[in-house]
Amino acid sequence: MIEIDAITKLYDDVAVVDDVSMVIEPRTVTVVVGTSGSGKTTLLRMINRLVEPSSGAIRLDGEDNRSIPGHELRRRIGYAIQGHGLFPHRTVAENIATVPGLLGWEKSRIDAKVEELLTLFQLDPKMFGSRYPHELSGGQQQRVGVARALAAEPNVLLMDEPFGALDPIIRAKAQDDLLAIQKHFGTTIVLVTHDMDEAFYLADKIAVMDKGRVLQYGPPAELVRAPAAPFVETLIGDIERPFRLLSVAKIGAAVEPGEADGEPIGEDRTQQEALADLLWSGRKALPVVSASGAPMGRVTLDALLKCAARPQ
Numbered sequence: 001m002i003e004i005d006a007i008t009k010l011y012d013d014v015a016v017v018d019d020v021s022m023v024i025e026p027r028t029v030t031v032v033v034g035t036s037g038s039g040k041t042t043l044l045r046m047i048n049r050l051v052e053p054s055s056g057a058i059r060l061d062g063e064d065n066r067s068i069p070g071h072e073l074r075r076r077i078g079y080a081i082q083g084h085g086l087f088p089h090r091t092v093a094e095n096i097a098t099v100p101g102l103l104g105w106e107k108s109r110i111d112a113k114v115e116e117l118l119t120l121f122q123l124d125p126k127m128f129g130s131r132y133p134h135e136l137s138g139g140q141q142q143r144v145g146v147a148r149a150l151a152a153e154p155n156v157l158l159m160d161e162p163f164g165a166l167d168p169i170i171r172a173k174a175q176d177d178l179l180a181i182q183k184h185f186g187t188t189i190v191l192v193t194h195d196m197d198e199a200f201y202l203a204d205k206i207a208v209m210d211k212g213r214v215l216q217y218g219p220p221a222e223l224v225r226a227p228a229a230p231f232v233e234t235l236i237g238d239i240e241r242p243f244r245l246l247s248v249a250k251i252g253a254a255v256e257p258g259e260a261d262g263e264p265i266g267e268d269r270t271q272q273e274a275l276a277d278l279l280w281s282g283r284k285a286l287p288v289v290s291a292s293g294a295p296m297g298r299v300t301l302d303a304l305l306k307c308a309a310r311p312q
């Protein structure tokens with residue numbers, strides 16, 4: 001758990017992070033959004049103490065981060081940034097081995113970790129381990145950047161615009177990889193992005209920042225249903241609201257008894273995907289199946305329209 005307690009950062013007497021308090025639950029993804037200069041990066045960097053706060057405290061599992069030695073903080077908290085930040089004169093394997101090396105891990109343990117992570121990120125260790133960053137594509141460099149951040153098995157992974165430089169297809173893949181890896185390791189992730197679609201796709205909770213303050217912090221659907229400030233509404237976008245609600249809800253929640261024709265859809269897919277399928281195929285209902293393929297009932301256009309409507 002990360003407890004951010006009344007944290008403020010002043011630069012030249014200006015509070016760029018202004019009295020922010022929030023609790024980040026373990027094994028969740030928290031996404032920080034907001035306009036440029038609202039203090040997102042500064043807030044993130046106070047968690048791993050790359051920036052020292054002017055006042056307030058941040059606790060990791062109850063322990064003040066100022067009382068944790070630097071090498072221990074590096075082990076517990078991975079950090080991945082836009083443009084990957086890889087060392088250009090070190091191979092991929094050496095890059096990933098950086099923090100385990102600093103921590104004095106044995107070579108055999110480091111080698112095994114490098115191989116595990118490269119395999120997990122679908123990069124053949126034999127082919128990629130000895131390459132230099134400039135010999136990789138942008139998407140591959142980005143994956144190595146995240147692999148490096150995870151090398152010392154941190155509980156917490158901080159990510160600052162990690163997918164900002166990727167094209168939309170690679171970006172979608174990188175987001176799915178991240179969610180799979182988060183499940184695999186149970187990592188607590190705090191991620192900064194400008195992209196609201198990305199925020200809605202990844203987040204268990206979203207924190208909206210404006211002028212150094214957190215205006216709202218809650219599950220994505222709560223931000224749509226009950227925006228705490230006009231700025232939150234603007235950020236979510238009027239036109240997007242119904243689709244965002246559907247994008248964060250699963251089909252299982254709208255399923256009803258009955259039959260429907262045609263290709264079935266899985267109950268764990270989003271309601272937005274069901275709506276797209278209904279609109280595109282011109283049907284009024286889709287058969288719904290469980291993960292194992294067992295029939296569950298159907299989802300109708302009418303039910304989805306109700307799910308997308310402004311809550312009464």
Ligand SMILES: Nc1ncnc2c1ncn2[C@@H]1O[C@H](COP(=O)(O)OP(=O)(O)OP(=O)(O)O)[C@@H](O)[C@H]1O
Pocket residue numbers: 011016034035036037038039040041042043
């Ligand atoms: N070392 C510094 N010295 C002085 N001012 C700083 C310093 N670092 C950041 N700032 C200022 O603090 C404010 C918040 O910066 P920060 O990088 O946290 O914003 P951000 O929300 O991450 O922005 P962006 O989305 O553009 O990356 C900005 O006005 C920035 O100019």
